[in-house]
Amino acid sequence: MENTMRSTLLSRYRRWIGASALAIIVGLGGGTAFLAASSPSAFAQVQNVAAINVPAVSQVTGFADLVDAVQPAVVSITVESDAPRSGMLRGGRGGREFNFQFPDLPDDHPFKDFFDQFGRDFGPGGPGAPGDQGNRGGQDRPVPRHLTAAGSGFVISADGYIVTNNHVVQDATKVTVTFEDGTERVATVVGTDERTDLAVVKIEGENLPFVKLSDAEARVGEWVVAVGNPFGLGGTVTAGIVSARGRDIAGSAYGDFLQIDAAVNTGNSGGPAFNLQGDVIGVNTAIYSPNGGSVGIAFAIPASIVKQVSQQLIDKGSVTRGFLGVGIQDVTADIADSVGLKSSRGALVTEPSEGGPAKVAGVQSGDVIVKVDGDEIRDALDLSRTIAAKDPGTAVTLDIWRDGKDQQVKVTLGTLEEEQQAAIEQPAPPADIPAAPVPSSTGLTLVPNAEGPGLLIQDVDQASVAADKGFRVGDSVLSVDNKDVATAADFEAAIDAVKSSGRGTALIKALRDGNTRFIGLPLTDNS
Numbered sequence: 001m002e003n004t005m006r007s008t009l010l011s012r013y014r015r016w017i018g019a020s021a022l023a024i025i026v027g028l029g030g031g032t033a034f035l036a037a038s039s040p041s042a043f044a045q046v047q048n049v050a051a052i053n054v055p056a057v058s059q060v061t062g063f064a065d066l067v068d069a070v071q072p073a074v075v076s077i078t079v080e081s082d083a084p085r086s087g088m089l090r091g092g093r094g095g096r097e098f099n100f101q102f103p104d105l106p107d108d109h110p111f112k113d114f115f116d117q118f119g120r121d122f123g124p125g126g127p128g129a130p131g132d133q134g135n136r137g138g139q140d141r142p143v144p145r146h147l148t149a150a151g152s153g154f155v156i157s158a159d160g161y162i163v164t165n166n167h168v169v170q171d172a173t174k175v176t177v178t179f180e181d182g183t184e185r186v187a188t189v190v191g192t193d194e195r196t197d198l199a200v201v202k203i204e205g206e207n208l209p210f211v212k213l214s215d216a217e218a219r220v221g222e223w224v225v226a227v228g229n230p231f232g233l234g235g236t237v238t239a240g241i242v243s244a245r246g247r248d249i250a251g252s253a254y255g256d257f258l259q260i261d262a263a264v265n266t267g268n269s270g271g272p273a274f275n276l277q278g279d280v281i282g283v284n285t286a287i288y289s290p291n292g293g294s295v296g297i298a299f300a301i302p303a304s305i306v307k308q309v310s311q312q313l314i315d316k317g318s319v320t321r322g323f324l325g326v327g328i329q330d331v332t333a334d335i336a337d338s339v340g341l342k343s344s345r346g347a348l349v350t351e352p353s354e355g356g357p358a359k360v361a362g363v364q365s366g367d368v369i370v371k372v373d374g375d376e377i378r379d380a381l382d383l384s385r386t387i388a389a390k391d392p393g394t395a396v397t398l399d400i401w402r403d404g405k406d407q408q409v410k411v412t413l414g415t416l417e418e419e420q421q422a423a424i425e426q427p428a429p430p431a432d433i434p435a436a437p438v439p440s441s442t443g444l445t446l447v448p449n450a451e452g453p454g455l456l457i458q459d460v461d462q463a464s465v466a467a468d469k470g471f472r473v474g475d476s477v478l479s480v481d482n483k484d485v486a487t488a489a490d491f492e493a494a495i496d497a498v499k500s501s502g503r504g505t506a507l508i509k510a511l512r513d514g515n516t517r518f519i520g521l522p523l524t525d526n527s
Helices: 002-027 031-036 040-047 064-073 112-121 303-316 333-339 357-361 380-388 418-422 488-500
Strands: 074-081 147-155 161-165 174-178 184-193 198-202 223-228 236-247 257-260 272-274 280-287 298-302 326-330 347-352 368-372 395-402 405-412 444-448 455-460 476-480 505-512 515-522
Touching (some): 064 074, 064 223, 147 223, 161 303, 198 303, 347 380, 347 515, 357 405, 476 488
Antiparallel strands (some): 074 174, 161 198, 223 236, 236 257, 257 298, 368 395, 505 515
8 A cells, every 4th residue: 555655656756747847848948838838827927027038048968079079178287396385185375275184084994095095195194294104094105205286277279388277386396287098298387377376388299189268258157167187086077157257266366256166176276167169268276165175166267367368478488467556445335425426436546656657647545546448447456457457568548536526647557566566655654652632523532643644543432433434543544535634623624624515424544554544434413
């Protein structure tokens, strides 16, 4: 009786699944066919609702043909190095793929030999790691002379240029490239770029299989196929979609990453992410993971950046970037209100560097750069990417917002050097001078700063808006509404001027630990 009941339920389940699957498959060809497989009453209800016109979605039956076409151009990269490495199997530069510790399994575990192999050659617990004496699982193993790590890459030209990540080949004494068919070639490093985490290596060869970098921008929701060398296993294929664009992740100088949900793991670094046309839309470079393995959030460098950087590395062995010479920050809603902008857009200049291109051209602290050569600037990161993409010596036109008006400034870009990243000069830090405190109307108690510019904050009313906005004791207030303040009277006069202008937020330029920052301070009725 029980078996008969189970059989009947299973039969009904299979019939239901079959009918549902039919309805869904037909529905992929168009919404009307899907609704026709539903009840008439449901169809009538949907007809009364204004719907978005969604184009038909092409049916994907598999990726085998795509993989057959592109996999010969994807390579595994093995790197030997004398220097201690964070390693591709630990995540590379800045912990990009987070730590992965190979498990310490008991001797009788069926996977012990498997994990010991990778621990010996690649893992942080292998020989050469701190405290390791070449003895794992009771067996003596010689300590290798070089530390070894593994990553991925792909061929972009018939004569053997290969793109990978900088953190895959950094500090390498030997780079070995392995193709899908097992062919091994020793590669030379052509050039690396730490800022974008890209590198190009070269092998000798002619008529090698290669793939093309996509000319089109990746779209959120499109299919993506990742090919690489996870955990040193060799050519592995995973699939998913582009989850998001324009991601800014920690440790990146310029952001703008693609987020994908194809399974990407340690060792996939430097490998390609393909669209359905077989073009590379990104280079897999980082994952977000609480445990070292894939949780469906991976990041890839977009093809547009890869194309630009790799060409410079091939041509010159290094990358040169335009240099504007400004400290910048995002424009918040409070800051936009304080300067009279209708929306939070652009990049706010905290300080132009002394002698830098921007300073020479007349850019001032407190300017908001809203366009470069007519292109809208969304935020500080967008400005950094836009300027860095231009060649040194390029003349650019900046649209800036200053004193409630649009203005234009023409700037000839310099060359960005590594040391210039931190070369923006800041006013001298304030000294601790608890003298003549004067409570202000904003909840800040201010004293003159005898050894630096502006006013020193001696106390902050914790019930005030100023406390909510992050002002702290020891900060220095340099200006209000782009007007320098040296006394409490200067501060109050500037606050009153903002109120008289009809604006509800004051733009405060503050200094903390030698770093300049603008803060929009709302002025409440009872302030």
